[in-house]
Amino acid sequence: MAEAGFTLASFEPLVGSRFTLRPDDTLELPAQLIEARAGRYGTEGGVQPFSLTFEAPAEPALPQRIYRLEHPQLDAIDLFLVPVARSAAGLHYEAVFG
Template identity: 30%
Template sequence: MIDLATLESSVFTPLVGQSMIIRSGDKSATLEVVDVSIHHHKFPGSTREGFTISFRGQQGLRIPQAIYSLEHPGVGVMDVFITQTGDGPKGSEFESVFT
């Protein structure tokens, strides 16, 4: 399991355009990494700049905001909080914010 406290945006930048698997119990879905945006500031006590990962799933996909296992063969498995931000013409939109 990846330690989120040490995770940097540079881990996800090369994954833009690639798929990750999101899992909760026996259910799973595929999400594409569409953007990694850096916040350009550090929170007090943090050693990294905050960043947001934007994902897209199939249109009509509904996932309640919660902590999910996120998997990628080149990165590994991590538990992250994911929030749905919309459902547009290109698919359902999600994000995970790291501070």
């Protein structure tokens, strides 16, 4: 799936499923998609903004940058993830499209 093809509808069915987050070539972490949410400001130029929130282990805490994510139903994707919250289960990372 090319980035231009990313839509909220393509990720909504994957909420609750596990992705593999690859910070580098040697490390892989489980990352669950916990939310796919429409943007607050509606469409601009026919594009619906949206965000994805992933939950990953608390350690290692990852800085904001582009990470490779893999899912059995998608091609490998590179997303800019930003740490946004900490929960009892781990860290939350957000990717915003819009």
